[in-house]
Amino acid sequence: MGTSYQYRRQILALDDDQLEEFVRQWALKKAEYVEVERFTGTGDMGRDVVGFLSPQRHEGPWHNYQCKQYGRTLPTETGISELGKVLYYAFKGEFTAPKKFFFVAPRGINRNLKALIFKPSKFKATMITEWEKYCAHSIVENEHIPLDEELKAFIEAWDFSRIAPISVDLMLTDAAAIPVLYHWFGADPGPAPIGVAPLDVQAIELPYIQGLLDAYGEREGAAFADHTAAAAHAVHGPHLRMQRERYFDADAFTRFYRDNTTTKDTDDLRNEILHGIYETHAANHDDMLSRINAVMIQAGNTQPVGPLAKYARTPVKQGICHHFVNEGQLKWKL
Template sequence: MISDYVTAFFKMDPAHLEAFVADWLNLRRHVYVDWTRCSGAGDGGRDVVGFETNRRYEGPWTNYQCKLLRRNLSVTDAVRELGKIFMHVAAGDFTLPTKYVFVAPKGTVRTLSDLVGHPEKFRRTVIERWDAVCRDHLVKGQATPLTPEIRAVVEAFDFTGVSVLDGAKLAAQEDIGPALVRWFGADPGPLPSPEALPAVSLDEAPYLAQLAAAYGARAELVEATTDDILAHPKFGEQLRDQRLRYFHASRFGRLYRKRVFEDVLVAFDEEIYHGVVDTHRDDGHRDALAQVNAVMRVAPLLPLTGPLRDHASAQVKQGTCHRFANEGRLPWGI
């Protein structure tokens, strides 16, 4: 529920909110080529910055200003934060951002919402309120008047690029799911129903060759191929089952890679690996097929932790073992 995440945002401290936004920007590779977190003293009015090109500050960039306040973001808060940016741009510290996003979980007062919706009115408000809001509040112990240079920067800034993300809007961003999983334990959701098993593909060659050898040895077929085993009256159906397991595991990894951070998938793999490796290494297997069958019996029983634990079917756990074989991590054969 979106409301649950909004409540969770309220409970974060400012540094954690910035880190959360940084994680989100790390997911937005379709928008930003890079990002940086500038929090702390001397941040120049920037918390988290997303760069749209490798030109970084010399190209288009977005400033995400995180304001975790006990109240709604006010006009004074917004004008003062923008004032910091304008002061530093006038001093030549960096260029104007293309977009400026207030990340304010509590939302804004109605007056500020009105200004965001009226860019030219917002510009006039910054100029008119500079002395009251910014002059004595941007640099400790130092006045910052609205000099011609700063005013020129205010006039040059595109106020249509100012927006606000309250808690509900932030949690509803379509690409934010993995960050919600990492920070709040969100459920990454089940997979859709699987498609039909596809034809044998080139990427399956390593583990299928190993299985063909294992089944071939049991069937007394010298140098058996995948096609030989698939046509075998006894082992053909078994090999098709093994392919189905591999297909489930490949699809699982492919789809959840869009829903969780890579470290979640790495941790998932490690749990599967350490759950089956001793069975795989057991020197009591009479042949390679016995090794395969033993691992296939153990894998579905593995208790998993982490956000994917409720979505890994028996086939996914078994198929992950075939992926390990494909990668050379746990090859089939004794």
């Protein structure tokens, strides 16, 4: 695991193709897109990475990520030319005009281009008045594209406030980039949020809760009709509430790291815990509740290894055991 400074240097070291692939994987993690596509080579029409907001793809709303890895800040002429190309092909009917246009420039954009972006009306006016300088000869190789009245009207109708720059600092702070940074550079995803048990028992909980009810019933010599009856018991009620807290903490932990690292990392941690509690679970105990409590103590004392180990809180390790019961890997009655 490195530092933000190291990840910044690694992103700045990517070439154009690598940057586009990095951004594609980043966009894939954004919930707003129904599909993400990377366009490369000739015929990209100014598109690098596209996030589609509807199944209609280019016939509906979409975002364009224009990726440029320069040894300096993104020049004004490049920014205007790239936007002009996309608007020209939108005018020609190749696709709808983008709802958002992002300049992905890890080293940032130069002062003049930034000033234009933050004054959309000035950006629009500059593109129109300086079309010959910035766009006419750069859209199609060896071809002159004049700004006729129809194209000019199309550009004037487009909202230039849809343009936004994306720097390396924004990449490092966007939650959707965490799993990509982890995959590419081994970035630390940070701690998982603490899970909260809902007041009402959820259907997904019923298998492990039934195991607890069986254990409570065995201890008391009388079956508990349901979780509500157990929750009202002076001794078993607090115990049940504690197990539910552990279950949902483990659930939040697993979901977070499956989204932000790899399934293998979470599976490896679970396997470490399963091995750590195996002998305790298999040993002789006075009753099922004694076995449960012994396993909870041992799970809490287990010291797993791996990239997620330092974030595996005691309730998480204990809650994973209830997930094992839900999945049929553990039974309290042997």
